[in-house]
Amino acid sequence: MTERKTGDGRVVVSGRKKMTPSEAFVETLVANGVTDIFGIMGSAFMDAMDIFAPAGIRLVPVVHEQGAGHMADGYARVSGRHGVVIGQNGPGISNCVTAIAAAYWAHSPVVIVTPEAGTMGTGLGGFQEANQLPMFQEFTKYQGHVNNPKRMAEYTGRCFDRAHSELGPTQLNIPRDFFYGEIEAEIPEPARLDRGPGGERSLDEAAALLATAEFPVIISGGGVVMADGVEECKALAERLGAPVVNSYLHNDSFPASHPQWCGPLGYQGSKAAMKLISQADVVIALGSRLGPFGTLPQHGMDYWPKDAKIIQIDADHKMLGLVKKITVGICGDAKDAAVALTRRLADRTLACDSTKDARAAKIKAEKDAWEAELDAWTHETDPFSLDMIAEQEGEEGNWLHPREVLRELEKAMPPRVMVSTDIGNINSVANSYLRFEEPRSFFAPMSFGNCGYALPTIIGAKAAAPDRPAISYAGDGAWGMSMGEIMTAVRHDIPVTAVVFHNRQWGAEKKNQVDFYNRRFVAGELESESFAGIAKAMGAEGVVVEKLDEVGPALQRAVDAQMNEGKTTVIEIMCTRELGDPFRRDALSKPVRFLEKYKDYV
Numbered sequence: 001m002t003e004r005k006t007g008d009g010r011v012v013v014s015g016r017k018k019m020t021p022s023e024a025f026v027e028t029l030v031a032n033g034v035t036d037i038f039g040i041m042g043s044a045f046m047d048a049m050d051i052f053a054p055a056g057i058r059l060v061p062v063v064h065e066q067g068a069g070h071m072a073d074g075y076a077r078v079s080g081r082h083g084v085v086i087g088q089n090g091p092g093i094s095n096c097v098t099a100i101a102a103a104y105w106a107h108s109p110v111v112i113v114t115p116e117a118g119t120m121g122t123g124l125g126g127f128q129e130a131n132q133l134p135m136f137q138e139f140t141k142y143q144g145h146v147n148n149p150k151r152m153a154e155y156t157g158r159c160f161d162r163a164h165s166e167l168g169p170t171q172l173n174i175p176r177d178f179f180y181g182e183i184e185a186e187i188p189e190p191a192r193l194d195r196g197p198g199g200e201r202s203l204d205e206a207a208a209l210l211a212t213a214e215f216p217v218i219i220s221g222g223g224v225v226m227a228d229g230v231e232e233c234k235a236l237a238e239r240l241g242a243p244v245v246n247s248y249l250h251n252d253s254f255p256a257s258h259p260q261w262c263g264p265l266g267y268q269g270s271k272a273a274m275k276l277i278s279q280a281d282v283v284i285a286l287g288s289r290l291g292p293f294g295t296l297p298q299h300g301m302d303y304w305p306k307d308a309k310i311i312q313i314d315a316d317h318k319m320l321g322l323v324k325k326i327t328v329g330i331c332g333d334a335k336d337a338a339v340a341l342t343r344r345l346a347d348r349t350l351a352c353d354s355t356k357d358a359r360a361a362k363i364k365a366e367k368d369a370w371e372a373e374l375d376a377w378t379h380e381t382d383p384f385s386l387d388m389i390a391e392q393e394g395e396e397g398n399w400l401h402p403r404e405v406l407r408e409l410e411k412a413m414p415p416r417v418m419v420s421t422d423i424g425n426i427n428s429v430a431n432s433y434l435r436f437e438e439p440r441s442f443f444a445p446m447s448f449g450n451c452g453y454a455l456p457t458i459i460g461a462k463a464a465a466p467d468r469p470a471i472s473y474a475g476d477g478a479w480g481m482s483m484g485e486i487m488t489a490v491r492h493d494i495p496v497t498a499v500v501f502h503n504r505q506w507g508a509e510k511k512n513q514v515d516f517y518n519r520r521f522v523a524g525e526l527e528s529e530s531f532a533g534i535a536k537a538m539g540a541e542g543v544v545v546e547k548l549d550e551v552g553p554a555l556q557r558a559v560d561a562q563m564n565e566g567k568t569t570v571i572e573i574m575c576t577r578e579l580g581d582p583f584r585r586d587a588l589s590k591p592v593r594f595l596e597k598y599k600d601y602v
Contacts, residue, residue: 008033010056016186021149021178022048024185026055028156032190034084036060036075036463037113038068042088044115044128044176060463060492062456063484065092069099069112070453070482071460076108078418078440079464080228082163086113089176090128097135098450100169104139105446107222109163111170112136118177132173141166149178150185157188165193167226167315195315197340198332206284206311206328207344213282213309214351215359216240219265220254221247221334223287223315225439229335230254233286236338239345241356242284243363245273248294249431252442253287256435260363263370265303266294267583268431271373272366274303281305284341285312285326287334289319291447296584313337374432378404384514385578392576398546399576402426402501405551406433409499412552414469414559417441418461422454422478425507429580430473440465452481455498459485462494469559470496476526477506483534489568490539496568497558500531503575511579516588520601535570545573 002014012031013019019027025048029037038060041049052059062068065087072083083103087093093114103110114136117129133143142162144155152174159172197203210216218240224233230253237244237260244254248266255261263270265277277283283305288294290312295304309327312320313334320329330337352359379389379401392399406426410433413419419434420443421427427444436442443461445453454472462470474482479500489496510524532542541561545554551573558569591602 006031006033008035012187014187016184018182018184020047021152021181021183022051024153024183024187025156025174025179026051026057027187028153028160029057029084030055031157031187032160033081037084037086038062038071038075038460039086040065040068040088040092042092042115044089045086045113045174045179047179060488060494062488065095066099066452067456067482067485067488069096069103069110070456071463072110073099073103073106073108074420074443074457074460075464076103076110077106077443078461080226080440081109081464082160083108083110083460084113085110086115088128089114089116089132090130093132094130094135097139100136101139102445102448102450102453103169105448106443107167107226108169109167111159111163111172114171114173115176116173117175119175120177133171136171139169140171141168142170143173144170145173146175146178149181150183152178152183153185153187157190161191165191195333195336197336198313198330202328202330203337203340203344206330207341209282209309209311209328210240210284210341210345211348211350213240214355215279216242216282216284216352217277217280218242218244219247219277219283219285219288219290220244220250221286221288222250222253223313223334224253225250227287227333227335228439229287229333229338230439232335232338232342234258236284236342239342240350240352241359243273243276243359245270245277247288248291249444249446250442251431251434252436252439255437257437259360262363262367264431266296266431267298268428268580269298270370270432271299271301272370274298274301275366276363278303278305280308282309282311285310286338287313287315289314289316290323292323293447295324298581374407379576380578380580382579384519388577397574399574400546400548400551401578402429402503402575402580404548405501405573405575406430408548408551409555410434412555414556417469417471418443418458418465420444420454420458420461420472422472422474423449423451423508424475424478425511425579426475426501426503426575427454427473427478428508428583451478454478455482455496456485458496459489459494462496469563471555471559472496472498474498474500475507476500476502476504476528476531479531480526480528483531486535486538486540486568486570493566495562495566497555497562498568498570499555500570500572501575502531502572503577504528505577507579508583511582512588514579515582515585516590530572532570532572541567541569543569543571545571
């Protein structure tokens with residue numbers, strides 16, 4: 001039999017051969033470098049699952065299929081390879097929808113394999129029957145439905161190719177009876193797109209515009225990470241002497257130690273970044289769609305430069321000019337485009353050349369001022385937070401200020417760390433404190449904003465990069481949605497460190513009830529037992545932290561246990577009920593009541 005080797009040394013049959021559809025499916029997975037799949041076993045794909053092991057594929061069983069989808073997302077974002085998730089037809093697949101939506105907005109090359117009810121029972125309302133393609137149509141770049149067993153390898157290969165070329169999830173839908181039978185098939189070789197830097201004309205226009213810029217600013221977006229283009233972004237920034245700001249929740253898109261790094265834009269981002277971009281006359285959005293949530297006013301500043309000319313570079317032409325009016329749009333790879341622009345500027349005299357030193361001093365001054373403000377910002381000072389701090393001083397136990405905790409965690413971060421954050425008030429405040437030196441290090445639920453994201457995502461990231469420390473952040477509300485996946489980490493030796501901020505409330509939504517509903521709290525309180533105790537019951541280590549000077553050492557001990565002993569640890573930090581700024585002040589309006597019975601509810 002003719003064979004060919006994959007990049008990881010495994011063997012795939014070559015040429016047209018007799019095989020079963022299950023073999024065609026599994027051989028195509030091998031051809032695409034798949035070594036790990038996340039999901040829960042099911043009869044719908046058991047014939048294929050039976051040969052995962054001899055193919056060199058590990059199925060990581062999870063507690064809940066949403067967790068499997070998030071693990072595939074984290075795996076893809078760290079490795080740059082496909083993340084794969086699979087489940088039983090019907091409920092196992094419907095459980096994945098939220099996770100695939102989050103992966104869609106993170107542009108992760110996740111392939112969800114959705115076995116469905118057999119073709120002879122379709123439409124009869126049989127056991128676990130569901131129309132699975134419409135479930136994912138809003139959150140996938142491509143949906144492949146195997147309409148004949150002979151096309152198994154074709155559709156499987158196409159889903160993997162399109163996940164990479166389209167930079168997002170794809171769905172492979174397979175009627176469960178189509179895994180069986182005898183076919184002749186050829187396993188397709190993976191196709192990988194060479195995007196290039198963009199059109200010559202648009203690159204020339206951008207270079208000409210940059211040559212006239214007096215205060216250029218670069219936004220380094222997720223596309224820089226996906227293109228492995230951080231070094232090329234650095235070279236362009238250094239040629240221009242430009243401050244570099246991270247796009248929202250892409251804090252790993254530029255090294256924090258670089259003198260031109262200024263921190264992230266968007267919710268709870270860096271004031272230094274916002275003040276500097278507000279002065280820009282030309283903005284280079286490198287690998288960023290300029291999403292609306294990432295450019296909203298923050299810290300009382302409407303910082304987006306209204307008169308600046310915008311050069312937007314994105315691999316997806318549909319993103320160019322979609323959110324912000326742009327001057328030049330470049331459809332190209334962020335890395336290649338940065339190289340092309342740097343070459344065009346190399347031997348030119350630029351308007352900003354003579355002000356490099358002055359701008360460097362301005363960058364440093366703004367960053368120093370922001371760091372000093374963060375050091376002094378020990379707690380929130382709005383009336384509600386001050387009331388909560390005073391109230392909790394009379395309670396039993398010791399309660400820590402979230403901002404002080406986040407600063408201590410920042411200081412204790414190990415080299416090469418990977419961090420995932422959930423959605424919520426404290427997690428969002430963490431945006432001010434999370435800094436990274438290398439890409440593929442920071443993972444958040446992006447625009448979809450779903451709870452229950454952080455823990456399973458960091459488990460997937462750890463599976464892809466076992467040599468790197470892996471830490472998740474979650475508030476107690478979001479933690480309740482995903483904490484069962486601690487059992488996955490323990491059962492399958494994928495050690496992680498989970499930090500849980502225990503403040504006994506749904507903080508983000510409760511903040512809206514403070515600002516708009518006169519502190520009328522409905523369903524916002526979350527009293528619960530010890531999360532550290534629950535972690536121990538699941539086989540992990542559990543640590544409760546109630547003193548500020550214990551925060552950093554607790555994290556360091558947990559990471560040491562993770563890296564050297566293979567242990568998963570949950571660090572439960574007891575926090576005050578103070579609350580940071582809301583996500584969006586423009587998202588709600590002051591209530592108006594017309595009926596007499598509701599007249600006091602304003």
